[in-house]
Amino acid sequence: MEIEEILKNTRKAFFAYRNGIIADTLRRNGDPHKSIMGCQLTDVAVIAQQLENNAQLAEAFWNQHSSRECRMIAPMLYPVAAFGQDTALAWCLDVESCEIADILCHRLLRKLDYAQALVKQLLGYEAQLTRYTAFRLLLNIIITGTYKPSDNLRAIAEHELTTAQGYLRPVLNSILEEI
Incomplete structure (x- = not known):
């Protein structure tokens, strides 16, 4: 078909x-x-x-x-296995809502071997939905145990929380709880 x-x-x-x-x-x-x-x-x-x-x-x-x-x-x-890093980045930058970011992170991105590297790459962007996607993915990989949090991560999440918009705050609070 x-x-x-x-x-x-x-x-x-x-x-x-x-x-x-x-x-x-x-x-x-x-x-x-x-x-x-x-x-x-x-x-x-x-x-x-x-x-x-x-x-x-x-x-x-x-x-x-x-x-x-x-x-x-x-x-x-x-x-x-076919979802390459360039495509992953492009999709993350193309996210138009928190709902789509959540589904993308949960259904696909958290399963990638390079998910942690993708989080770091996404945190280099200023767009709020891109940052939301980065932290949402980070929360997913912390929960699945594929990423071990560090003190540096706690500092980053706490700093982000000081300026975060409404929809990002619950994700950051969840990350801080998981750490």
Whole structure:
């Protein structure tokens, strides 16, 4: 089946799982996507299980910037072994919401051998969503035990907490609790 056909069929599946109450709530709360079906993460995961893990397909979904559910499913479909550092950085810099950052970190980035190096690279950026993604990934790898926190990390998180915007504060507090 061609990628365009898979995209079309998957959008139909998203439509079948749509939830107007969630979609309206997301819109009211400023979700940046034009197309919001209001699918729950578990529903998107069920749909993803029916598809082949394929880098080209994952890229096609990721490139659907206007669709919340397409952006959600993309990290679920990208084979970990094929997700290169340049692509990882590009996706992190392309994150448009905390929800997409959370899914990207949990479903894909935390599984990468170079996740710790990616965190350090992302912390070099000033954009708040990029910093959020970095700290969210850091929290994921601390929780999974693939990163052992240091005193330096505590100092970085505490310093960031002094100037962090609202959505970053809970992640930083969680990191400090885990340390």
